Amino acid sequence: xxxxxxxxAAARQQPSQDAEASxxxxxxxxxxxxxxxxEKIGQLHQVNGGYSELEQQIRDGNVGSVxxxxxxxxxxxxxxxxxxxxxxGIPLLIGRxxxxxxxxxFPIPLGQAAAWDTQLIETCARVAAIEAASVGVNWTFAPMxxxxxxPRWGRIAESLSEDPYLCSHLxxxxxxxxxxxxxxxxxxxxxxxxxxxxxxxxxGGIDYNTTNIPEIELRSTYLPSFKAxxxxxxxxxxxxxxxxxxxxxxxxxxLMQQVLRKEWGFGGFVVSDxxxxxxxxxxxxxxxxxxxxxxxxxxxINMDMNSGVYSRNLGAAxxxxxxxxxxxxxxxxxxxxxxxxxxLFENAYCDPASFPAAVNHDHRELAKQAAMxxxxxxxxxxxxxxxxxxxxxxxxxxxxxxxxxxxxxxxWVFDGDAADSIxxxxxxxxxxxxAITIHSARGVENTRSHNTDGFDAAIEAARQADxxxxxxxxxxxxxxxxxxxxxxxxxxxxxxxxxxISELGKPLTLVIMAGRPLTLSNVIDKVDxxxxxxxxxxxxxxxxxxxxxGVSAPSAKLPVTFPRVVGQIPIYYGHKNTGKPPSHDTITxxxxxxxxxxxxxxxxxxxxxxxxFTPLFPFGFGLSYSRFEYRDLSLSAATLxxxxxxxxQVTLQNTGPCAAEEIVQLYIRDxxxxxxxxxxxxxxxxxxxxxxxxxxxxxxxxxRSDLMFCNRHMEWVTEPGDFRVWVGGCSDTEMSxxxxxxx
Ligand code: NOJ
Numbered sequence: 001x002x003x004x005x006x007x008x009a010a011a012r013q014q015p016s017q018d019a020e021a022s023x024x025x026x027x028x029x030x031x032x033x034x035x036x037x038x039e040k041i042g043q044l045h046q047v048n049g050g051y052s053e054l055e056q057q058i059r060d061g062n063v064g065s066v067x068x069x070x071x072x073x074x075x076x077x078x079x080x081x082x083x084x085x086x087x088x089g090i091p092l093l094i095g096r097x098x099x100x101x102x103x104x105x106f107p108i109p110l111g112q113a114a115a116w117d118t119q120l121i122e123t124c125a126r127v128a129a130i131e132a133a134s135v136g137v138n139w140t141f142a143p144m145x146x147x148x149x150x151p152r153w154g155r156i157a158e159s160l161s162e163d164p165y166l167c168s169h170l171x172x173x174x175x176x177x178x179x180x181x182x183x184x185x186x187x188x189x190x191x192x193x194x195x196x197x198x199x200x201x202x203x204g205g206i207d208y209n210t211t212n213i214p215e216i217e218l219r220s221t222y223l224p225s226f227k228a229x230x231x232x233x234x235x236x237x238x239x240x241x242x243x244x245x246x247x248x249x250x251x252x253x254x255l256m257q258q259v260l261r262k263e264w265g266f267g268g269f270v271v272s273d274x275x276x277x278x279x280x281x282x283x284x285x286x287x288x289x290x291x292x293x294x295x296x297x298x299x300x301i302n303m304d305m306n307s308g309v310y311s312r313n314l315g316a317a318x319x320x321x322x323x324x325x326x327x328x329x330x331x332x333x334x335x336x337x338x339x340x341x342x343x344l345f346e347n348a349y350c351d352p353a354s355f356p357a358a359v360n361h362d363h364r365e366l367a368k369q370a371a372m373x374x375x376x377x378x379x380x381x382x383x384x385x386x387x388x389x390x391x392x393x394x395x396x397x398x399x400x401x402x403x404x405x406x407x408x409x410x411x412w413v414f415d416g417d418a419a420d421s422i423x424x425x426x427x428x429x430x431x432x433x434x435a436i437t438i439h440s441a442r443g444v445e446n447t448r449s450h451n452t453d454g455f456d457a458a459i460e461a462a463r464q465a466d467x468x469x470x471x472x473x474x475x476x477x478x479x480x481x482x483x484x485x486x487x488x489x490x491x492x493x494x495x496x497x498x499x500x501i502s503e504l505g506k507p508l509t510l511v512i513m514a515g516r517p518l519t520l521s522n523v524i525d526k527v528d529x530x531x532x533x534x535x536x537x538x539x540x541x542x543x544x545x546x547x548x549x550g551v552s553a554p555s556a557k558l559p560v561t562f563p564r565v566v567g568q569i570p571i572y573y574g575h576k577n578t579g580k581p582p583s584h585d586t587i588t589x590x591x592x593x594x595x596x597x598x599x600x601x602x603x604x605x606x607x608x609x610x611x612x613f614t615p616l617f618p619f620g621f622g623l624s625y626s627r628f629e630y631r632d633l634s635l636s637a638a639t640l641x642x643x644x645x646x647x648x649q650v651t652l653q654n655t656g657p658c659a660a661e662e663i664v665q666l667y668i669r670d671x672x673x674x675x676x677x678x679x680x681x682x683x684x685x686x687x688x689x690x691x692x693x694x695x696x697x698x699x700x701x702x703x704r705s706d707l708m709f710c711n712r713h714m715e716w717v718t719e720p721g722d723f724r725v726w727v728g729g730c731s732d733t734e735m736s737x738x739x740x741x742x743x
Pocket of ligand 1: 097241
């Protein structure tokens with residue numbers, strides 16, 4: 001079914017894990033009986049590493065977790081103090097942002113998502129966990145499960161998709177990768193489903209901004225990925241910085257109690273985001289820290305990340321009767337249970353000898369595979385790619401990101417080292433010398449620079465070459481937390497540089513490295529090919545070199561929609577139809593409007609006069625060096641009984657010149673329902689590797705659970721009636737068949 005050669009241990013939430021969770025809970029309850037109130041409050045306190053009184057605080061039983069300390073010797077010493085010098089010997093949770101790799105850096109999450117490969121993403125998370133555990137980290141703040149439909153938001157780099165289905169499947173795979181089958185095994189670390197919830201809907205794409213999400217939309221779009229991650233066994237959750245419908249997540253009882261604990265039965269614990277409890281008064285929800293501590297505690301935030309407000313205020317709240325010992329116990333219990341599940345009471349120390357070296361050959365190979373499978377071929381006019389060794393003798397490699405081992409790593413690289421990176425220029429030199437001469441020039445100092453002094457050298461390099469590849473995009477720091485952009489064109493003088501080079505008329509390929517979808521309308525017609533590489537990580541160079549020269553064919557598909565212009569945002573494939581949907585006959589140009597044309601609503605529809613209604617590239621889009629044909633869509637039945645399944649089959653043939661991998665996508669639409677439904681919803685995907693000329697019959701199953709939706713009463717239901725199903729290589733596929741769900 002897939003050509004993914006990387007093995008991954010089957011890691012699924014199993015009944016044995018339930019038994020082990022209950023045993024951990026019992027041990028936690030017994031331990032609680034021996035703890036003082038102060039020691040319990042200590043367990044709720046997460047402290048930043050390097051804090052001057054940290055050791056004494058741990059000795060006194062006032063710290064439950066440490067964040068941002070990754071020196072192995074220091075961590076072992078902190079664990080020794082906790083286990084041997086504190087009264088009850090309770091070990092520490094050691095948290096770290098291990099988001100897309102630890103030392104070996106994989107593509108940013110949005111890039112990994114473009115591979116649509118659960119096995120690959122699970123394996124990357126597994127390797128990240130092993131490398132992190134090898135220094136003593138036992139808890140990562142990942143996966144980020146925030147569905148996002150706004151590429152201005154810098155944190156879209158960390159998102160897995162605009163789509164709840166894709167985000168759910170990839171997020172669950174990451175959880176399995178981090179946690180493995182058994183959290184107590186070496187190399188397994190606790191996952192954290194974040195940021196609960198709705199963070200991806202920040203107004204205007206500005207980080208930390210307000211979110212207003214109707215409950216039906218929250219449940220339909222933003223919550224499913226969290227539910228999937230918890231079903232996969234994620235033992236912790238992080239509250240979002242944001243306020244949701246007027247109540248900050250960090251004090252949001254609806255989210256933390258109603259949804260998380262009551263409806264979903266979550267038995268793990270919730271950590272605040274960094275200082276998000278003290279920030280409750282900045283939001284204007286509380287008047288002071290004491291009130292903030294109470295508001296967060298009452299809503300069900302178990303652990304205070306960094307701020308110290310729990311540590312400073314909960315003792316007094318307990319003494320004043322504002323919180324009870326029973327409530328306190330309930331907050332501490334899942335934290336202790338997690339420590340038991342991680343096996344920390346048996347052994348809290350890290351022994352590097354039991355781990356492979358970081359950034360070893362296998363980890364690098366995996367990083368290369370991941371990078372290769374995440375690059376999306378967006379344009380390939382006249383088969384510009386792959387470049388053929390036989391037909392070129394010289395290649396120009398131009399641009400600020402061609403040879404920058406740091407910028408290719410992406411946003412969350414606390415522990416990655418640019419010295420481990422192999423850049424595209426280095427990889428191309430290794431692969432091509434001496435047969436093909438490389439002429440290289442940066443053109444601009446960095447992606448933001450407006451200085452054009454380097455243009456002449458770049459133009460000269462291009463002039464000397466048979467073919468030109470330009471490495472442009474965004475530096476890593478232009479995306480990620482708090483790095484949002486209102487204009488998402490290529491920054492600086494890069495567009496000018498592309499224009500100048502394109503005038504030479506040489507075959508011109510752009511390799512774009514970026515933390516978000518960029519708007520490419522102003523360059524797309526000036527270049528022959530575009531390979532969208534996101535920030536590909538440590539092994540960007542070898543991966544891109546192989547793709548450019550056809551050692552492998554690109555197979556990735558977009559996990560988010562690419563707008564034509566920023567004003568189209570939010571633009572996503574799973575929108576509602578509206579009562580006035582546009583069609584391809586719609587006039588989408590201001591110039592086509594007659595002078596003094598009278599205002600009318602007749603025949604009007606939902607679109608922009610100056611940007612139309614289609615994106616530049618739709619969700620699920622991605623080209624290959626080969627071609628795939630879909631035909632003979634068939635359903636096993638015209639009606640689906642509630643307890644039955646429908647088999648959806650299609651023939652997939654590789655009709656192009658080379659072996660390649662295709663991501664086959666299945667979408668449905670509920671044609672009539674008691675609430676308006678998206679025009680398309682992803683409900684299945686598969687990857688198939690086919691030799692040139694080969695064909696297979698691809699089969700999906702649809703059952704009633706795939707057709708469920710959230711109704712006006714916030715219940716997940718199906719309604720009998722007509723459905724349409726599409727199968728193809730992109731969300732804009734038109735091949736469809738209809739069936740009926742019976743009552
Ligand atoms: C703030 C971020 O929002 C969160 O994702 C991260 O895990 C914490 N800081 C800890 O660094």
